[in-house]
Amino acid sequence: MSEIDSLMQGMALILTPHHIGLMVIGVLLGILVGVLPGLGAPNGVALLLPLTFTMEPVSAIILLSCMYWGALFGGSITSILFNIPGEPSSVATTFDGYPMARNGQAGEALTAAFTSALLGALVGVLLLTFLSTRIAEFAMAFSSPEFFAVYLLAFCTFIGMSKNPPLKTVVAMMIGFAMAAVGMDTVSGELRLTYDQPWLLSGLSFEVAVIGLFGIGEILCTVEEGLVFRGERARITPMTILRTWAKLPRYWLTWLRSALVGCWMGVTPGGPTAASFMSYSLARRFSKNRDNFGKGEVEGVIAPETADHSAGTSALLPMLTLGIPGSATAAVMLGGLMIWGLHPGPTLFVEQHDFVWGLIASMYLGNVVSLIVVLATVPLFASILRIPFSIIAPIIIMVCSIGAYSVHNSMFDVGLMLIFGALGYLFKKLGYPIAPLILAAVLGDKAEDAFRQSMLFSDGQLSIFWSNPLVGSLTTAALLMLFWPLLARVLKALLGTRQGHARRVS
Amino acid sequence: MSNTTDTPLVATRWVEIGLALFTAALGAVVMVGAVEIGIGWGDVGPEAGYFPFYIGLLLSAASVGNLILALLRTPAMSAAFVGRQAFRQVLAVFLPIVLYVIAMPFAGIYLASAVFIAWFMWRDRQRSTPYGIPIVAAISCGAALASYLIFALWFKVPLDSGVLGDLVAVAGGALR
Numbered sequence A: 001m002s003e004i005d006s007l008m009q010g011m012a013l014i015l016t017p018h019h020i021g022l023m024v025i026g027v028l029l030g031i032l033v034g035v036l037p038g039l040g041a042p043n044g045v046a047l048l049l050p051l052t053f054t055m056e057p058v059s060a061i062i063l064l065s066c067m068y069w070g071a072l073f074g075g076s077i078t079s080i081l082f083n084i085p086g087e088p089s090s091v092a093t094t095f096d097g098y099p100m101a102r103n104g105q106a107g108e109a110l111t112a113a114f115t116s117a118l119l120g121a122l123v124g125v126l127l128l129t130f131l132s133t134r135i136a137e138f139a140m141a142f143s144s145p146e147f148f149a150v151y152l153l154a155f156c157t158f159i160g161m162s163k164n165p166p167l168k169t170v171v172a173m174m175i176g177f178a179m180a181a182v183g184m185d186t187v188s189g190e191l192r193l194t195y196d197q198p199w200l201l202s203g204l205s206f207e208v209a210v211i212g213l214f215g216i217g218e219i220l221c222t223v224e225e226g227l228v229f230r231g232e233r234a235r236i237t238p239m240t241i242l243r244t245w246a247k248l249p250r251y252w253l254t255w256l257r258s259a260l261v262g263c264w265m266g267v268t269p270g271g272p273t274a275a276s277f278m279s280y281s282l283a284r285r286f287s288k289n290r291d292n293f294g295k296g297e298v299e300g301v302i303a304p305e306t307a308d309h310s311a312g313t314s315a316l317l318p319m320l321t322l323g324i325p326g327s328a329t330a331a332v333m334l335g336g337l338m339i340w341g342l343h344p345g346p347t348l349f350v351e352q353h354d355f356v357w358g359l360i361a362s363m364y365l366g367n368v369v370s371l372i373v374v375l376a377t378v379p380l381f382a383s384i385l386r387i388p389f390s391i392i393a394p395i396i397i398m399v400c401s402i403g404a405y406s407v408h409n410s411m412f413d414v415g416l417m418l419i420f421g422a423l424g425y426l427f428k429k430l431g432y433p434i435a436p437l438i439l440a441a442v443l444g445d446k447a448e449d450a451f452r453q454s455m456l457f458s459d460g461q462l463s464i465f466w467s468n469p470l471v472g473s474l475t476t477a478a479l480l481m482l483f484w485p486l487l488a489r490v491l492k493a494l495l496g497t498r499q500g501h502a503r504r505v506s
Numbered sequence B: 001m002s003n004t005t006d007t008p009l010v011a012t013r014w015v016e017i018g019l020a021l022f023t024a025a026l027g028a029v030v031m032v033g034a035v036e037i038g039i040g041w042g043d044v045g046p047e048a049g050y051f052p053f054y055i056g057l058l059l060s061a062a063s064v065g066n067l068i069l070a071l072l073r074t075p076a077m078s079a080a081f082v083g084r085q086a087f088r089q090v091l092a093v094f095l096p097i098v099l100y101v102i103a104m105p106f107a108g109i110y111l112a113s114a115v116f117i118a119w120f121m122w123r124d125r126q127r128s129t130p131y132g133i134p135i136v137a138a139i140s141c142g143a144a145l146a147s148y149l150i151f152a153l154w155f156k157v158p159l160d161s162g163v164l165g166d167l168v169a170v171a172g173g174a175l176r
Helices: A002-014 A017-035 A041-052 A057-082 A088-102 A106-139 A144-161 A166-181 A206-225 A238-267 A271-286 A299-314 A316-322 A328-339 A347-351 A353-384 A389-408 A411-430 A435-458 A462-466 A469-482 A484-495 A497-505 B012-037 B050-072 B084-123 B133-154 B162-175
Strands: B008-011 B080-083
Touching: A002 A017, A002 A057, A002 A106, A002 A353, A017 A041, A017 A057, A017 A353, A041 A057, A041 A206, A041 A328, A041 A389, A057 A088, A057 A106, A057 A299, A057 A328, A057 A353, A088 A106, A088 A271, A088 A299, A106 A238, A106 A299, A106 A316, A106 A347, A106 A353, A144 A166, A144 A316, A144 A435, A144 A462, A144 A469, A144 A484, A166 A206, A166 A435, A166 B012, A166 B050, A206 A328, A206 A389, A206 A411, A206 A435, A206 B084, A238 A271, A238 A299, A238 A316, A271 A299, A299 A316, A299 A353, A316 A328, A316 A347, A316 A353, A328 A435, A347 A353, A389 A411, A389 B084, A389 B133, A411 B012, A411 B084, A435 A462, A435 B050, A462 A469, A469 A484, B008 B012, B008 B084, B012 B050, B012 B080, B080 B084, B084 B133, B084 B162
Parallel strands: none
Antiparallel strands: B008 B080
16 A cells, blocks of 8 residues: 555654654653643744754654654643643543542553553554545645635634634634734735834744743743642552553553544544543543542543544644644644745645655654653653742743744744733633634634635635535535534524423523 | 632723723724725735735624623623732732843843843742752753753854843953
8 A cells, every 4th residue: 555655665764863863852852841831732842943944844843743742741740640731631631640649559540641642642643644645635626715615614613612702712813813914915925014113024923922822821820820739659660561551451442432532633623632521521421430430540541641642643634634733733833844844735745755754654653752751751750840830930931932032033022922921821811712823823824825816716706615515515514613602502492492491490 | 729818809800801902902903904005906816904804803893792791791700810919929920021021132041041040049938948049050050051052052043142242242352
């Protein structure tokens, strides 16, 4: 099969000491940002991005993607040992992981988490290996209206499916689009929204927004909550690992279900966070040990971790094939791809064959490397969290500032980061989502191009988005997603008027 | 979350309203900017302001929606946004960051960072044993040195050493 051939080529490309070294560095940095409060995977990737400009794209993407895997693993360490989710997507892991650690089963919980994470990720990569070429071939037939419809579908799904209030999601998204519009217009070359201010000429970069919103905003929230790290001790011996591995095969059904949930949520813009929660609640519903959930049930660790990682990996499928990231981190990586001069989307598979398959091959290897590295370094990273906040916090802030500065070597960006930091704090407290803002800031120009091209084709008629069955069904699906909360309410009202009435009376 | 003994500083409603007004104004600014460059149909299709105008419009409209929701939903909105004590904590971190960022162009990233970290550690008096001066000096200078080694030497991304850094460089050149 051609996929296997391509994969072997990719393997040959990445099996060099240089690339394996980059993987280990990426994973270590990833665990570090995953463990530290205020730094997460999107933030870590954004911070590292300026340093990759001089690298080969393949090396750069290996470094960044391994950082992503490392951050996902690091998030589980803090959830299990400290009851603090290092990443939003590992919140569900705290439900049973921390109780297990308190019962003295920290080693078992960590081993189960990491192993199921690896298996989840592998399912995601398999999906990527065998589906990506097909989806890319299918998407080759897309022209501007289809692309805009796909973007529309992604954005509408965010609004309709998000746990956050829809209007707040719209506000966050539009701020992202407005950011992307500042500076040079990609079609006409005209300067726009600069208000004659020289510091707006080069535009507002999404990296700075990521660093401010996720980094500084997170630190401010942490300070307000007065977080104290009171962690459980972890001792992982080879015996613990082997004993846990021996117990794991009996949970194959949970794995399979969680991996499927993860892949689905990762490909659609539900993201790893939604996937892990959904998988946890499904596992609780179907488990034989239902009563033990929340008190330290290993199945309650396996389910969210598997889903989290399979969603994290499969989020790269729409990113590579269609140019639409399934998570905030994938959005930042997509931005990186564009900075390196690559064009995410179906043509990537033809023009950058080596890059794509190098990346996919590195995902197999990178996840295995992650498991080994993370098992070996848990005690080290757990001790990092015991460093007092008054040392860790200013260092994180320094790293964020340097990261924002190094995007364009400009002090203005550091000030901008500060503004985004304050905004991030307010956003977080008031339930505005951050991911749509980042997504829109990265994709804004491309979505606008697609829209304007379509308008050119049709002479300004919106009907072009229903001009053939493909684009028509995409657009209709997008609108359905957008109004899903309303539709669901109407359906519920139609089906269950009686129950609703009874509840109102009582 | 905030302590139960912590007196509330401001109700959530006012913060919601404030943020909604801010985003609505942002939308208006975007619309004005778009109108300036033309939102119509030019020789080569839609003009540059065409798309941003609708972005601004949607932004303002959604913000007004949030504003109305904030005014209508009474019970949830009267809850405290943040306690007085907790907000003091936040300001105690945020204001130093502001000063740090303001000082950066003058003092340079290295010096500003070192002072920032040192001040943060020195201020932490809640600990049973405050940090000694050697530890404070070692960590703050170490962090600045590490950032020099990683960014300037390893990745060849020179960081701004500020007006003071330039003066040092000039003085060093004069001595030589």
